[in-house]
Amino acid sequence: VSGHALLILSRHAPDYERLIRAAALPQLTIAASPDGQRLSDTAAACDVIFGEPSLIAPVLTQLRSARWIQSTWAGVEPLLNPALRRDYVLTNARGVFGALMCEYVFGYMLAHERLMFAKRDAQRQGRWDPSPPGTLRGKQIGLLGVGTIGAALARTAKHFQMRVKGFTRSSEQCRDIDEYYHDDKTAFARGLDYLVCIVPNTAATRHLVDAALLEALPAHAVFINPGRGAAVDETALAAALTSGRLAGAVLDVFQTEPLPGDHPFWRIPTLIITSHTAALSAPADIVPLFIDNYRRLIADQPLRYQVDFDAGY
Amino acid sequence: VSGHALLILSRHAPDYERLIRAAALPQLTIAASPDGQRLSDTAAACDVIFGEPSLIAPVLTQLRSARWIQSTWAGVEPLLNPALRRDYVLTNARGVFGALMCEYVFGYMLAHERLMFAKRDAQRQGRWDPSPPGTLRGKQIGLLGVGTIGAALARTAKHFQMRVKGFTRSSEQCRDIDEYYHDDKTAFARGLDYLVCIVPNTAATRHLVDAALLEALPAHAVFINPGRGAAVDETALAAALTSGRLAGAVLDVFQTEPLPGDHPFWRIPTLIITSHTAALSAPADIVPLFIDNYRRLIADQPLRYQVDFDAGY
Numbered sequence: 001v002s003g004h005a006l007l008i009l010s011r012h013a014p015d016y017e018r019l020i021r022a023a024a025l026p027q028l029t030i031a032a033s034p035d036g037q038r039l040s041d042t043a044a045a046c047d048v049i050f051g052e053p054s055l056i057a058p059v060l061t062q063l064r065s066a067r068w069i070q071s072t073w074a075g076v077e078p079l080l081n082p083a084l085r086r087d088y089v090l091t092n093a094r095g096v097f098g099a100l101m102c103e104y105v106f107g108y109m110l111a112h113e114r115l116m117f118a119k120r121d122a123q124r125q126g127r128w129d130p131s132p133p134g135t136l137r138g139k140q141i142g143l144l145g146v147g148t149i150g151a152a153l154a155r156t157a158k159h160f161q162m163r164v165k166g167f168t169r170s171s172e173q174c175r176d177i178d179e180y181y182h183d184d185k186t187a188f189a190r191g192l193d194y195l196v197c198i199v200p201n202t203a204a205t206r207h208l209v210d211a212a213l214l215e216a217l218p219a220h221a222v223f224i225n226p227g228r229g230a231a232v233d234e235t236a237l238a239a240a241l242t243s244g245r246l247a248g249a250v251l252d253v254f255q256t257e258p259l260p261g262d263h264p265f266w267r268i269p270t271l272i273i274t275s276h277t278a279a280l281s282a283p284a285d286i287v288p289l290f291i292d293n294y295r296r297l298i299a300d301q302p303l304r305y306q307v308d309f310d311a312g313y
Numbered sequence: 314v315s316g317h318a319l320l321i322l323s324r325h326a327p328d329y330e331r332l333i334r335a336a337a338l339p340q341l342t343i344a345a346s347p348d349g350q351r352l353s354d355t356a357a358a359c360d361v362i363f364g365e366p367s368l369i370a371p372v373l374t375q376l377r378s379a380r381w382i383q384s385t386w387a388g389v390e391p392l393l394n395p396a397l398r399r400d401y402v403l404t405n406a407r408g409v410f411g412a413l414m415c416e417y418v419f420g421y422m423l424a425h426e427r428l429m430f431a432k433r434d435a436q437r438q439g440r441w442d443p444s445p446p447g448t449l450r451g452k453q454i455g456l457l458g459v460g461t462i463g464a465a466l467a468r469t470a471k472h473f474q475m476r477v478k479g480f481t482r483s484s485e486q487c488r489d490i491d492e493y494y495h496d497d498k499t500a501f502a503r504g505l506d507y508l509v510c511i512v513p514n515t516a517a518t519r520h521l522v523d524a525a526l527l528e529a530l531p532a533h534a535v536f537i538n539p540g541r542g543a544a545v546d547e548t549a550l551a552a553a554l555t556s557g558r559l560a561g562a563v564l565d566v567f568q569t570e571p572l573p574g575d576h577p578f579w580r581i582p583t584l585i586i587t588s589h590t591a592a593l594s595a596p597a598d599i600v601p602l603f604i605d606n607y608r609r610l611i612a613d614q615p616l617r618y619q620v621d622f623d624a625g626y
Contacts, residue, residue: 099448099450099473099474100448100450102473103423103426103427103448103449103450103473104427106419106423107420107423107424107426107427107429108427108429110416110419110420110423110424111420111423111424111429113416113420114416114417114420114421114587116420116421116424116429117430117433119585119586119587119588119590120430120585122588123579123585123586126574126579128570128571128572128586128588129588129590130571130588130589130590131590132590132593133417133590133593135412135413135416136416137412137413137416156472159469159472160412160415160416161412257441258441258443259441261439266436266439272432272433272436273432273436273441274427274432275432275435275441275442275443276443277432277442277443277444277445277446280445280446
C-alpha cells in the first residue's frame with residue numbers, strides 16, 4: 001500500500017495533530033513535529049505539508065519530497081518568494097474567515113456608531129453621557145474586493161440594513177452588493193460611510209488604497225483594513241487622518257509587522273490598531289479543509305483552493 | 314366636517330411636526346407647541362396627543378379633551394401613575410426599536426469578544442497586542458423577554474451563529490429561539506455566555522434579575538440591560554460584579570436616572586454605563602406609527618399597540 005506522510009509545521013501543531021488523528025484518515029502517517037528549524041530525515045521525506053507559510057518557507061529546500069502544501073492561512077506570501085521552488089501544489093485556507101471578519105468589521109463599525117470609546121472615557125470621569133449614538137441602518141459600506149470574505153461582509157451589511165458597494169476586477173456574482181465598480185476607484189469611494197479593504201496581496205493590489213482613493217471618501221468616513229498591509233499607501237493614510245480629511249481608520253495589518261515603535265500610526269488618535277488579530281486561523285475551522293483536500297488527494301481528484309503562484313492567491 | 318386637533322409634546326416637536334405635516338393627514342389640525350408647562354386653551358382642547366410620556370403626564374389634567382395619546386417611547390411609566398386619569402386610549406411605540414437594540418447589544422458583545430477596550434489601552438501605551446480575541450459563533454445568548462425586540466435580537470444572534478435561549482411567560486412564537494423557558498430562571502441562566510434583559514417594567518418583572526438568577530450564570534458571563542432598570546436588583550448585581558462571580562455588565566438603564574454620582578456602579582471597572590442611549594426614538598421611525606394609527610382612528614378601526622394600563626405595557 002502506497003501511503004502518504006504528513007509533516008505539520010505550525011505554532012498550534014499539537015492541536016492540529018490531535019484533530020487530524022481524530023479523523024483517522026486512510027493511508028496517512030503523521031511525522032513528529034520538528035524541534036527548531038532542523039528537520040529529521042523522516043520529516044524531510046514527507047510528501048504532504050500542513051502549516052503556516054512563515055514556518056514552511058524557511059525549510060522548503062529541505063522538504064525535497066513535498067508534493068502538496070496546505071496553508072493554514074489565507075495569505076501565502078512567504079511561499080511566493082520567486083527564489084523558492086514551485087513544483088508542488090499549494091492550497092490555502094479559504095471560505096473559513098468570513099464569520100470572524102464579520103465580527104471584526106461590524107464590531108468596530110458599531111463601536112464607531114455607538115461612540116463606545118468616548119462613552120467609556122466619559123464613564124471613567126464619572127460623567128452621565130446621553131450624547132445620541134448613530135446607526136448602521138441606511139449607511140453605505142464599500143467593499144474593496146468581493147471574494148468569500150467580501151460576500152460574508154455584504155450579507156451581514158444587508159442584515160444591518162446598509163447599502164453595499166463592491167469593487168472587483170470583473171465578477172458580479174454576490175447578490176448582496178447593490179452596486180458594482182470595476183475601474184473607477186473614486187466613483188466607488190464617493191458617498192461611502194465605511195470603506196473595507198479585503199483584497200489579497202498581489203502586484204495589482206499594491207497601494208490600491210492611495211491618496212486619490214482616500215481623497216474621494218467623505219470626510220466622515222472610516223477606513224477599515226483587515227486584509228493586507230501592502231494594499232495601503234501608509235503615508236497617504238497618515239496624512240488623511242492627521243489633516244482630518246478622513247474621520248478614522250481601523251487597521252489590523254501593516255507594511256511591517258509588528259508595527260515599528262516609531263511609526264506615525266501610533267500617534268494618531270483617530271486610528272485603531274488591532275495587531276493582526278482580525279481573523280486568526282482556528283484549528284477547528286482549518287482541519288476540515290485539510291481533511292477534504294486529503295480525501296481528494298487519495299481519490300485522485302483536484303484539490304480545492306489551489307494557489308496560482310503568478311496571480312499570488 | 315368633524316376634525317381632530319393634535320398637540321405635540323416632545324423635545325423633538327419641530328421634527329415631528331414637520332414630518333406629520335408632510336403626510337397631509339385629512340381632518341387634522343396641529344396646535345402650536347406650548348412654551349413651558351402652561352397650555353393655551355387651543356392646546357388643552359386637543360383630542361389627539363403625541364409625544365414623550367414624561368412631558369405629557371405633568372399636563373394630563375389640563376388635557377381635558379384627550380381621547381388618544383400616542384407615546385413616542387416604548388415605556389409609558391409616567392402615564393401609569395394610578396393617580397392619573399385613564400379614560401383615553403394610550404398607544405406606545407413598538408416594533409421600531411429592534412434594529413437599534415441589535416446594534417447596541419451586538420456592538421457591546423463584539424466589543425467584549427474582541428477585547429476592544431483592552432486593545433485600545435494597549436495601543437495608548439504604544440504596545441503591539443496580539444492577544445487572540447474570542448468569537449460570538451457557538452456562544453449562547455439568553456433573552457429575558459421575547460417580544461418584538463427579543464425576536465430581532467434572536468434573529469441577529471442566529472446570523473452570528475449563536476445558540477439562543479428565551480425566557481417568556483408563555484408564548485413560543487419566535488422561531489429563532491432554540492430553547493424556551495417559562496418558570497425556571499436558574500435553568501434558563503445555566504450555561505449562558507450573555508444574558509440580555511428586555512422585559513417591560515411591570516410588577517411582574519420587578520427585580521426579575523436577582524441574586525439567584527445572577528448566581529446561576531457562569532462566571533465568564535456578561536449581563537446586558539437595555540430594557541428597564543427596575544427589572545434588576547442593583548445591589549445584587551453590584552455584589553456579583555465586585556466579587557468576580559460575574560465577568561461583566563453593560564447597562565443602559567437604572568433604577569434612578571441619571572445614575573447618581575455616588576452609585577457604586579460608577580466604581581466597578583467591569584461595568585459599562587451607556588446612559589439610556591441604547592435605542593433612542595427617531596422621528597422618522599415613530600411618525601409612521603402615528604400616521605398609521607391616525608388613519609385607523611378616522612376609519613373607526615382599533616388602534617395598534619394599545620397599552621393595557623393594568624398590565625403596564
